[in-house]
Amino acid sequence: PSSTPVIAIDGPSASGKGTVAARIAAALGFHYLDSGALYRLTALAAIHRGVDFKSQQEVASIAATLNASFLEGMILLDDEDATETIRSEAIGEGASQVATHPLVRQALLQRQRDFQRDPGLVADGRDMGSVVFPNAVLKVFLTASPAERANRRHKQLIAKGESAILTDILQDIEQRDARDRARTVAPLQILPDAKLLDTTQMGIDCAVRQVLNWYAEII
Ligand code: CDP
Numbered sequence: 001p002s003s004t005p006v007i008a009i010d011g012p013s014a015s016g017k018g019t020v021a022a023r024i025a026a027a028l029g030f031h032y033l034d035s036g037a038l039y040r041l042t043a044l045a046a047i048h049r050g051v052d053f054k055s056q057q058e059v060a061s062i063a064a065t066l067n068a069s070f071l072e073g074m075i076l077l078d079d080e081d082a083t084e085t086i087r088s089e090a091i092g093e094g095a096s097q098v099a100t101h102p103l104v105r106q107a108l109l110q111r112q113r114d115f116q117r118d119p120g121l122v123a124d125g126r127d128m129g130s131v132v133f134p135n136a137v138l139k140v141f142l143t144a145s146p147a148e149r150a151n152r153r154h155k156q157l158i159a160k161g162e163s164a165i166l167t168d169i170l171q172d173i174e175q176r177d178a179r180d181r182a183r184t185v186a187p188l189q190i191l192p193d194a195k196l197l198d199t200t201q202m203g204i205d206c207a208v209r210q211v212l213n214w215y216a217e218i219i
């Protein structure tokens, strides 16, 4: 129902949105929407079917019929475990390309809104506060310097045993952010009614506490 509270957390790549949003959802007992995963799954499904990211119509029909399930800590695409596959930088890049198409965004809109269920929802992405949940009770713009975000992503990849070059990651992140900010539909932006949280020098616990404090102030 539309009276169900939504906390929208938007921001650039590797700012900590997913980590912070999932922690807040757990603390409040709310549902959690990782909207970026839907764009990542669309890119992965397009690759599987040999569809060019630039073919808006075809990619939009893939998005509209996406057979994805979000289970506890696991994401399935056509019953295949895609949890790790969609986290690669290549899929992140593909996601940001398919995300520029208005028809793709339209195809994913209702699916995202369906996550708004009692007792509440924490949603992270780029346009949670602007397009998908404009009536969110709390909108947070979570960010950190590009260098710090590249460091975080680098550490994350190394911890998973993947090879990663810091300067390449920084370049990928800056390129993806620029595309997300420049696109005409649902660009990444700091909304006038959003609370800005710069975590360049802030740990996860502190960021979570700040958002929970803001939420406590409005309920
Ligand atoms: O979802 P998003 O791409 O914005 O970021 P994430 O995957 O939640 O976070 C990227 C990495 O940064 C994770 O390994 C987090 O644990 C880490 N992180 C951090 O070190 N300090 C923060 N304040 C927030 C996240």
Ligand code: CDP
Pocket (backbone or CB within 6 Å): 012, 013, 014, 015, 017, 018, 035, 036, 037, 039, 040, 092, 095, 096, 097, 099, 124, 125, 126, 127, 128, 176, 180
């Ligand atoms: O974890 P990270 O922040 O790097 O990426 P993500 O949140 O999984 O999103 C991957 C890409 O999907 C982004 O670069 C955006 O282009 C796109 N996206 C979007 O356009 N709108 C959203 N609500 C979420 C993601």
